[in-house]
Amino acid sequence: MSGQKIKVGIIGAGSRGILSFGKTISTRDDAQVVALCDPNQVRMEFAAKDLGLKLNFYNSVKAMISTEKLDAVVITSPDFCHESNAVEALNNGVNVLVDKPLSTTVKGCQNIIGAAEKAGKTIMMGFNLRHHAVLKKLKKIISNGVLGRVFLIENREFYDGGRTYMSRWNRLYSKGGGLWIHKGSHDFDIFNWLLDFPKPVKVSAFAGVDVFKPQHIPFAVKAGVPVGPTCHQCSYSGICPDIYKIDDIQNTPWGDRAVAVDGYSKDLCMYTSDKDTHDNGIAMVEYENGVKASHLECFVTSMSDRLYTVIGDLGQAEISLGNRIITIRPRWSQETITHFIPEVLGGHGGADPMLIDSFFKVLKGEEKNTSTTEHGMWSTAIGQAAEISRREERTVKVAELFL
Ligand SMILES: NC(=O)c1ccc[n+]([C@@H]2O[C@H](COP(=O)([O-])OP(=O)(O)OC[C@H]3O[C@@H](n4cnc5c(N)ncnc54)[C@H](O)[C@@H]3O)[C@@H](O)[C@H]2O)c1
Structure with a gap:
C-alpha cells in the first residue's frame, strides 16, 4: 500500500x-x-x-x-x-x-x-464516539485515576431527530435488531471502553413507543383525509410540527425514482409507520467487576445531546457532548473543575474524520487497531440482551447469548 x-x-x-x-x-x-x-x-x-x-x-x-x-x-x-x-x-x-x-x-x-x-x-x-474530543478527554481523566475506582455510570441520550428511527428501515427489528442495538450500541461501547472492557454480566431494560402512535398525532385529522403515508405526500404537511422536510426531494436519493426500485422511503409518517422499536427507554447493565451502568434514550425531545455521569470513589465527572463540557467534582470537596473542550470540525463533533484517519493509519501499519470486532460483539451483546429483556420482561444474563 x-x-x-x-x-x-x-x-x-x-x-x-x-x-x-x-x-x-x-x-x-x-x-x-x-x-x-x-x-x-x-x-x-x-x-x-x-x-x-x-x-x-x-x-x-x-x-x-x-x-x-x-x-x-x-x-x-x-x-x-x-x-x-x-x-x-x-x-x-x-x-x-x-x-x-x-x-x-x-x-x-x-x-x-x-x-x-x-x-x-x-x-x-x-x-466514532470514541474519537469525540470530549469522550477522549474523559477517558484520559479516568485512566489518570482522577475519579478513583469507577463504580457507577449514568448516560442519557436525547435526540430531536426521532423520525430517523420511526420512518426508515431502522424502525424495524428485522433490519436493525432494535434500537438498543442500532442506537444504544454506541453508548454500550463507550461504557465498555471507559471501563477497560470488563465483561457485561446482566442486563435489564424497559422501552416502548409512547408518543409516535396514531392516537398521539399532534393535530386534528379530518374524516376521509388520512395522514401520510410519507411527509412529502401528506395533506397535513403544512401544519404537522414533526414534518420531515427534504428540500426538492425528487432531486435527492430519496425521491420517487429511487423509491420505485426498492420501496425504501425515508420520510414515512412517524406516527403511522409500521415500527416495532421504541421511542424511549432505559437499559441497565451490571459488569463482572460490579460496576453498574444505565443508558436512557429518548427520541421525543426538542434538543439533542449525550450526557454522561461517571462516579468513582474519589470523585465524579459530568459530561455534555453537545456543550463540550466536563465538570469534575472531587469527593470530600465543594470544588468543581470544569474543562471546556474546543470544537473540532467534521461530522459527529469531529469524530468521523478522526475515525477514518485511524482506519487508514491501521492499514498503513502506523497505528494499532483498538476498535476490534471483539469490542463490536460486546456492545451488540448488551444491546441484544436489552432487547430480549424488554420483550420478555426479565433480567437477561449475557452468557445466555453465547450458549
Ligand atoms: N456511527 C454513526 O454515527 C452512524 C450514524 C448513522 C448510521 N450509522 C450506521 O450506518 C449504516 C447506514 O445507515 P444510513 O443511515 O446511512 O442508512 P441509509 O438508509 O441512508 O443508507 C443505507 C444504504 O444501504 C443500501 N443497502 C440496502 N441493502 C444493502 C445491501 N444488502 N448491501 C449494500 N447496500 C445495501 C441502501 O440502498 C442505502 O443506500 C447503518 O449500519 C447505521 O447503523 C452509523
Whole structure:
C-alpha cells in the first residue's frame, strides 16, 4: 500500500456511506473511493454525483471486489446485512471498516470474527464516539485515576431527530435488531471502553413507543383525509410540527425514482409507520467487576445531546457532548473543575474524520487497531440482551447469548 492511494469501495451508498465516509475519504491524499455497491442503482448515481467522482457501480460485493482489486471496503449498509457483507469482503481478502453495530446478533458477530481470523485481514469497528474530543478527554481523566475506582455510570441520550428511527428501515427489528442495538450500541461501547472492557454480566431494560402512535398525532385529522403515508405526500404537511422536510426531494436519493426500485422511503409518517422499536427507554447493565451502568434514550425531545455521569470513589465527572463540557467534582470537596473542550470540525463533533484517519493509519501499519470486532460483539451483546429483556420482561444474563 505504500506510496499508492488506498483503494476503497463503499458498501451501502446512503447517508452515512456518502455524506460521512465518502466525502471525508475524498478529501484525503492517501485514499480514494473507486466503487460503490448498493442494490439501488439510482441511489448510487446520486452518490457519485454528490461526491463529484466517476465511480463504478455494483449490486454485489463479490463482483465489486473481484473487479476492482480493492484494499478496503467501508460497510454502511443497513445493520442486518453487515454480517453477510463483512464475511464476503473478508473471505475475498479485503480489509474492512464496518459502521456500528458489528452485527444485530452475537452469533452474527462471532461469524464475522471467525471470517476475520481466517482471512488475516484488518476489520475495524466504526465506533466514532470514541474519537469525540470530549469522550477522549474523559477517558484520559479516568485512566489518570482522577475519579478513583469507577463504580457507577449514568448516560442519557436525547435526540430531536426521532423520525430517523420511526420512518426508515431502522424502525424495524428485522433490519436493525432494535434500537438498543442500532442506537444504544454506541453508548454500550463507550461504557465498555471507559471501563477497560470488563465483561457485561446482566442486563435489564424497559422501552416502548409512547408518543409516535396514531392516537398521539399532534393535530386534528379530518374524516376521509388520512395522514401520510410519507411527509412529502401528506395533506397535513403544512401544519404537522414533526414534518420531515427534504428540500426538492425528487432531486435527492430519496425521491420517487429511487423509491420505485426498492420501496425504501425515508420520510414515512412517524406516527403511522409500521415500527416495532421504541421511542424511549432505559437499559441497565451490571459488569463482572460490579460496576453498574444505565443508558436512557429518548427520541421525543426538542434538543439533542449525550450526557454522561461517571462516579468513582474519589470523585465524579459530568459530561455534555453537545456543550463540550466536563465538570469534575472531587469527593470530600465543594470544588468543581470544569474543562471546556474546543470544537473540532467534521461530522459527529469531529469524530468521523478522526475515525477514518485511524482506519487508514491501521492499514498503513502506523497505528494499532483498538476498535476490534471483539469490542463490536460486546456492545451488540448488551444491546441484544436489552432487547430480549424488554420483550420478555426479565433480567437477561449475557452468557445466555453465547450458549
Ligand atoms: N456511527 C454513526 O454515527 C452512524 C450514524 C448513522 C448510521 N450509522 C450506521 O450506518 C449504516 C447506514 O445507515 P444510513 O443511515 O446511512 O442508512 P441509509 O438508509 O441512508 O443508507 C443505507 C444504504 O444501504 C443500501 N443497502 C440496502 N441493502 C444493502 C445491501 N444488502 N448491501 C449494500 N447496500 C445495501 C441502501 O440502498 C442505502 O443506500 C447503518 O449500519 C447505521 O447503523 C452509523
